[in-house]
Amino acid sequence: MKPLLQVEKVEFSYPRSPYRMRIEEFTCNPGQTVAIVGPSGCGKTTFLNLIAGILQPEQGRIEVDGVELNSLRPTRSAAFRLSRMGLIFQEFELVEHLSVGDNILLPLHLGLRNDRASLESTAKQLAEKMGIERYWSILPASLSHGERQRAAICRALSTSPTLVLADEPTGNLDSSNKHRTVRLMIDSARKNQQALVVATHDVELLDSFDRVIHFEDLNQSREPTCP
Ligand SMILES: Nc1ncnc2c1ncn2[C@@H]1O[C@H](COP(=O)(O)OP(=O)(O)OP(=O)(O)O)[C@@H](O)[C@H]1O
Ligand SMILES: [Mg+2]
Numbered sequence: 001m002k003p004l005l006q007v008e009k010v011e012f013s014y015p016r017s018p019y020r021m022r023i024e025e026f027t028c029n030p031g032q033t034v035a036i037v038g039p040s041g042c043g044k045t046t047f048l049n050l051i052a053g054i055l056q057p058e059q060g061r062i063e064v065d066g067v068e069l070n071s072l073r074p075t076r077s078a079a080f081r082l083s084r085m086g087l088i089f090q091e092f093e094l095v096e097h098l099s100v101g102d103n104i105l106l107p108l109h110l111g112l113r114n115d116r117a118s119l120e121s122t123a124k125q126l127a128e129k130m131g132i133e134r135y136w137s138i139l140p141a142s143l144s145h146g147e148r149q150r151a152a153i154c155r156a157l158s159t160s161p162t163l164v165l166a167d168e169p170t171g172n173l174d175s176s177n178k179h180r181t182v183r184l185m186i187d188s189a190r191k192n193q194q195a196l197v198v199a200t201h202d203v204e205l206l207d208s209f210d211r212v213i214h215f216e217d218l219n220q221s222r223e224p225t226c227p
Pocket of ligand 1: 043
């Protein structure tokens with residue numbers, strides 16, 4: 001089976017930062033679920049942003065479903081991200097002046113999807129499963145942290161993406177919501193043959209994933225070492 005996500009010989013650093021990342025190889029197959037763990041500051045968010053094409057590597061290749069995002073013009077890579085990837089950001093990145101429902105339907109509003117009816121119905125079902133359907137018409141400001149996080153998860157999954165990247169998606173959830181959320185993401189990955197990559201600190205959840213990767217083992221740069 002050809003991996004859905006292929007990372008090869010990637011090197012990355014931030015300007016004016018001592019942090020270095022060097023990844024020889026990382027792959028994820030369709031339907032496969034991977035948890036990435038590691039101490040704060042070791043590079044989990046940076047790695048997810050590289051895979052999403054939000055950051056560009058200095059060296060190496062990152063291919064999603066046969067497409068090297070780095071080789072596309074920024075508007076094409078943004079369109080690819082919007083239509084094929086579901087991103088759950090560590091800080092949620094909800095649009096504060098849009099209702100929860102409109103946040104979840106953002107890919108539709110951005111005009112890059114024409115399957116309005118099916119997207120709307122998937123989004124509403126997800127909101128129900130995640131227990132936030134009653135907030136559909138209100139602004140995110142009145143939601144708790146955990147509810148905002150659940151809205152961000154609904155937004156990422158509602159487009160039925162090929163690749164889901166989730167950065168600490170359960171960081172603000174109570175134990176029962178945590179398990180419910182991870183189960184939903186994993187079931188969605190298996191059912192829709194999505195590749196799922198989750199950065200997490202939550203050891204309670206690791207048994208649910210097909211693979212658990214310690215980021216310090218993946219990052220071969222030892223300059224500086226992870227904290
Ligand atoms: N925009 C930036 N500019 C410069 N350095 C950065 C930037 N973002 C992150 N870094 C540095 O890159 C390293 C990796 O940060 P990153 O946010 O990827 O870690 P993380 O594993 O996601 O941490 P956490 O578990 O706290 O979310 C850190 O040393 C951080 O200081
Ligand atoms: Mg992070």
